[in-house]
Amino acid sequence: MEDMRQIYENSPFNNFLGIKLEEFEEGSVVYSLKVTPAHLNVNQGVHGGVYFSILDSVMGATIRTVIKQPIVTVNVTINYFAPVENGETMIARANVIQHGKSIMTAEGIIEDSNGRLLAKATGTFKRIRSR
Incomplete structure (x- = not known):
């Protein structure tokens, strides 16, 4: 797990956006992101x-x-569900809701630091098989 944790801590894309890995255990990952002006849309909320x-x-x-x-x-x-403004922190977590042979499904949520629900997602993912 430690090798895998290092992969996610060093993700170029996550680091570019400012996404920080807060928790990394089997079945439980938590990310945070401190909102900066670079994350804002033309309405001054997070894009x-x-x-x-x-x-x-x-x-x-x-x-x-x-x-x-x-x-x-x-x-x-x-x-x-709700906008986020500059200086606020977004906290994201997920759980696996379906685990098939090659297709998996997860649910993810984002909350602010006060526990207010900002967004919710359902994602479908496919295992990459070795050739």
């Missing part, structure tokens, strides 16, 4: 793509802690 990115990342990482193999995203459905 929906940032919500997507942290949810996709936390769901994928959570599944990978369970199956211990690389995966790719097949589909993600997101519901956005």
